[in-house]
Amino acid sequence: MQLLAAKFNQIASAIDATNAQIAALQAKLSELQEHQQQLLSVEQACQSAIAQIGTALSMLGHVDPAEIPTFKAAVNAQFGTDAIAFLESATPTPAETVEPEPIEPTAPEPTTAADTNPVIDIEATAEPDAPIKPEPAPEMDVEQALANMPLPTLRSLAKSKKVDARGTAANITRRLKAIVTPADLRAIG
Structure with a gap:
């Protein structure tokens, strides 16, 4: 019986290790999905900003085309290194690979005749006086x-x-x- 207990413990340890790896991968997946959502939000904000700049340029062209260089300078000032230097880079760290821990191979256990031909004891019991339901008659045309x-x-x-x-x-x-x-x-x- 000790032989089976050791094998059981070995399998339980392997299951625990695999569950830990799954938890780590799920945490990494959540992190990557959150980052992907942030990137999508930034992309939508950029698209909206570009559309608003286009609308502003069009309106400025109709009202006072001479002010377009001033508007361009204001937009360029937003991209100056001092204006965006306070923002942290959102460059994601390279994804860590989670390698599964190798499991030591074990020698197969010797088999006996009892191992190859298992006996299963089944006792048939009748249900206690269960009423037999008649099958419904098919609907007649x-x-x-x-x-x-x-x-x-x-x-x-x-x-x-x-x-x-x-x-x-x-x-x-x-x-x-x-x-x-x-x-x-x-x-x-």
Whole structure:
């Protein structure tokens, strides 16, 4: 039994190590997804700023084209090294690779005849007086059943339903199909 306990502990240790690696990878994934979201937000802000600069240039061109160089100087001042020097670089650190820890291979355990032919004990028990549910009868197509009935049966059914039993099978069927139920047809047999 000690042999199995050691193997069990070895597998449990491997599972714990793998779970730790999964947790580390999930943390890194969350970090990268957050960074990706930040980049998307920055890209959208830049696109919006470029669109606003284009609109401002267009408006300035219509109002006072002589002020365009002043506007350009103001935009360029925003990109001066002093204006953006206070911002930290958002360059992501290179992704750390998480290598799985190698697991020592173990020699296969000797097998015995009992290992190769396992015996499984199963005791069959009956359910305690469970009621047997009858299967529902398939829904009967009344019109089809009437069409398949012989004329004498149609006439006797029509008489039992107080419907005119004279005429052809098609005429009797037409009169019966509105009032006959599947239960009536099952009663006929």
